[in-house]
Amino acid sequence: MKTKPKPSTQYADFMSRAYTMELEATERYTQFAEQLETHNNREVASLFRKLAEIEKLHAKRILEEMQWPSVPALAPAYAWEGAEGPETAPFDSLHYLMQPWHALEIALHCEREAQKYYAGIAASRAPKPVRDAAREMAAEEAEHVRLIKAWMTRVPKPEAGWDEDPDPPGVR
């Protein structure tokens, strides 16, 4: 195995945050998949499962990079700038009639937020190893933004009235 210089404590902290960010994103996409499976919107549910898998892979890569134990506990919650990690989809972004395009729109928002987060650290006065890692991750997130945009061109954009339900739950 290639020997790497011992990362600084700040670097470990940064990677721990990055790992938590990926785990929180995984958890939220999994929740979304479960919610839509229950409501029989299987197409979008499977898309969220796919997104959860992708985020999980990112988390796994961080573990490998840091040589942390394979199944660590979820790191304690960090004080993010918002209520949740930058890559976590807002909990209330679902609609039971939503279409794949909507799910990708959510993912696009999350990837952009993650990119912004890393770019901010890369441009900060953080220690060099942290800035370097952040720059690399910002570039990765930019690539994800590009991939999701390309993905969005392959699914139909919802037509007006996509959320019309002839038997809606609400009495308006």
Add this chain to the structure above:
Amino acid sequence: MNAPMPAAALQAKDFKSDYKPVWCPGCGDYSVLSAITKALAMLELKPENVAVVSGIGCSSRIPAYTSCYGFHGVHGRALPAATGLKVARPELTVLVASGDGDGYSIGGNHFLHACRRNVDLTYIVMDNHVYGMTKGQPSPTTEPDWRSKLAPGGTGVREFHPLVIALASGANFVARAFSGDPNGCAALIAEAVRHPGFSFLEVLSPCVTFRPDQRGWKELVHPAPVAPTDDPARAARRIMTDDGFNIGVLYKGNRRVYAPPAAKGGTVADLEKAFQL
């Protein structure tokens, strides 16, 4: 090698059951469930040492979604059941889950007396200002001018103020959380469980189906700008004058916890005999 992250005894997922929630997609209660399981993991509890008791309503489905012991009781009656359980089995951590309809309307009387008794329970009320399960009728916390087909022109009735009622009735811990911040909510649940006596946690939990306007809550919530106080008068003033979106611990008291001496053990046959006419 870098320092590994500390391994917890159990993880949040270990407190989830195999039943999948049937709430509407985007409902705030999903995050409350997530916060409860995170809190139990943070507290390093074991599912078999925790009981989750509920009444009726969307929020009250929570016991089934955890791997802890659970009791899905009758409407508004979660607190008496939980009180009996805690008094009989003081070694258990007992959480009570409710909503604004179940907890403040039909269960309103039990709420007052549970606060007054100060048994060591954690009462989590998911407040969305509406009866969601029965299609959107106004609840005790609905704003008087909120209009719907079921309440044309609004109720015109002043809303119930659960936090100040809890404080005035003797709750030993009063806090407000927001379901859109599951990590913060988990920390508050853990703190409520740790605090002795009756801990009341009001969780603002939007109903995306009947109150889509509540999606805007995430822009309104903010951390309480002051540290918790143990002075009920000061806490009452704060709670009565805040905007309803202050998040955090608002009161931490030190009242004596009601914990009667454990009853003498016995068999089921002994119990049956005691109830014989």
